[in-house]
Amino acid sequence: MALNPTLRDQERERVARHVLDLVKERGSEIAWTVAMAESGLTRARFEALFDDYDDLFDAVAQTWLAPHMAVMEEVVASHLPPQRKMYEFFRRRFIISQGRFRDDPEHFTILCEMGAANFERVRSYVDLADHYLCELIAEAQAEGFFAGLEIDEALSLINQMISNYTLPDALIYLGDKLTEQKLARIVDTMFIGLSGEAGTDASGVNTLKVAF
Numbered sequence: 001m002a003l004n005p006t007l008r009d010q011e012r013e014r015v016a017r018h019v020l021d022l023v024k025e026r027g028s029e030i031a032w033t034v035a036m037a038e039s040g041l042t043r044a045r046f047e048a049l050f051d052d053y054d055d056l057f058d059a060v061a062q063t064w065l066a067p068h069m070a071v072m073e074e075v076v077a078s079h080l081p082p083q084r085k086m087y088e089f090f091r092r093r094f095i096i097s098q099g100r101f102r103d104d105p106e107h108f109t110i111l112c113e114m115g116a117a118n119f120e121r122v123r124s125y126v127d128l129a130d131h132y133l134c135e136l137i138a139e140a141q142a143e144g145f146f147a148g149l150e151i152d153e154a155l156s157l158i159n160q161m162i163s164n165y166t167l168p169d170a171l172i173y174l175g176d177k178l179t180e181q182k183l184a185r186i187v188d189t190m191f192i193g194l195s196g197e198a199g200t201d202a203s204g205v206n207t208l209k210v211a212f
Contacts, residue, residue: 003048012049015039016063019056024107029114032056057114057121064111065125068093076132082140087187089136091180094165098178101171112168129166130155140191148196161190 003011015035022030022038030038032053036046050056071092075085101108115122137154140146146154164170165183 008049012059013063015041015046015049016056016059019060020064020111023110023114024104027106027110029110029117054118054121057118061115061118061122061125065122067096069125069128071096072129072132076135082136082143082145083187083191086136086140086191087184089133090162090165090187091183094178094180094183097168097171101168101175105172108168109172112172115168130159133158145191146194146196149194153196154194157194158190161186161194 018039019030019035022034035056036043039046041049050059072089075089075092078085078088080088097108134151134155137146137151137158141149141151141154149157159166162183164174164178165186171178
């Protein structure tokens, strides 16, 4: 008998959480056949829930990234001033990742490796984060910030400036060198100086000219 959509989603999430627990317990990515055998479900029921390994990975990624998605949506819907809103957009996700890394560095590292190996499966989450960031940039520009920059250009610049706080792997290499205080200074600096008003020869800065 087919599951209704709500029960199906609940069962998919239960299996995804179990797979995350298995990754933590065994210290490696979990194969499709192992996930099926350990799920407590019949083969037919498991295959009714997941079309293939990619579908299972999607469910695992969705479960792992759900807290990040939730805080992004909260920030975008908030009525904070532009600078604070931008800071919270990055800070809240960073705090989640930092907490997970500190709790279990080995598990965190394995999941980062899984994400890198299956990047096309998580690209949609990266694209969604960029979509939300574009909304924040547009709101900031409406109040006079990031003057003279196209939204896509501002998006690219901000992503490059802030990447250490959005790429989970950075925690593995930089650890406690990444702090909320430093993030706040970076965001403040972006709002003070990120502009295209100095012309195309100095896009994003006020006085420094780039020589070619």
